[in-house]
């Protein structure tokens with residue numbers, strides 16, 4: 001069989017996926033006897049895309065898995081931290097710092113950045129959808145818009161950002177939950193009618209799987225939803241994925257279906273909406289009687305964050321390229337308003353503009369190639385949600 005284009009774990013760990021100039025740099029440093037040169041490398045972000053005011057850091061866990069065994073120390077803000085790219089004075093906020101011989105980790109710059117940039121964009125988009133959906137259920141359905149090689153990464157990031165559930169089995173395994181799904185249009189088409197598909201699903205699929213039936217394939221959504229209720233005794237919900245060409249106002253269709261369900265005694269049956277939803281359209285649907293959302297592209301196609309890695313210290317001396325500030329820096333954060341600041345010292349007394357005292361906001365993540373930080377995805381997600389509440393976004 002011909003190999004797929006996706007890189008596998010071996011390709012990534014062996015630097016087969018890295019930009020070739022890092023490989024050449026390593027070769028030059030080794031040939032010039034500079035393999036022992038110690039550096040501090042800093043991970044920062046210049047600006048946020050889409051006029052976002054904050055972002056969620058995601059992907060730290062995978063960086064630690066990649067760095068396992070490298071003779072380096074890693075410090076940084078915990079995964080799930082909501083951050084601004086710069087302080088109020090305009091200084092880039094260090095999200096992660098690596099200390100060690102450059103030749104020990106330099107070749108992995110491409111992989112490490114990719115593991116942070118893409119997941120952080122996805123987690124941030126998910127967090128924004130969470131802020132729009134408030135306490136409604138959000139299922140991440142966006143894997144089909146991206147390469148399957150990153151399904152697990154996408155689902156983990158969407159979950160950490162605030163989605164409740166994910167659709168892929170690999171993603172569900174990574175976050176320690178069951179994969180969720182409703183019914184695809186293809187089942188309705190293959191079975192020939194809504195009713196036949198409802199019956200076949202109910203007869204075939206184990207009872208532990210919640211029954212959420214699609215009601216927009218052939219007939220009117222109201223009629224199909226009542227049909228589903230009468231055929232499936234323990235129907236959990238109905239899903240509307242009505243195409244935009246037939247939609248008119250999705251909010252009004254949902255209101256109508258809600259009314260119909262309630263008036264026929266099916267008040268506990270939930271309505272799930274899906275189909276091209278984003279944070280704005282979700283906001284418009286709130287209050288319509290909708291119980292949850294299946295969200296795809298607007299989360300999985302999130303803009304990647306341009307986090308970069310820069311050398312800021314070499315053999316104990318400050319160094320930096322033009323446009324970057326040299327020196328090993330410490331990130332501070334106000335526990336009251338979550339504002340961030342930066343200092344070259346870890347023992348500064350920094351007063352936040354809100355009046356509170358800031359504290360050093362950095363933990364050691366890895367010591368000599370061994371991780372000293374481990375957090376479950378569910379805990380990271382809780383941490384994200386608690387910060388969103390603290391910021392008044394949720």
Ligand SMILES: [Zn+2]
Pocket residue numbers: 334335336337338339352353354355356
């Ligand atoms: Zn403050």
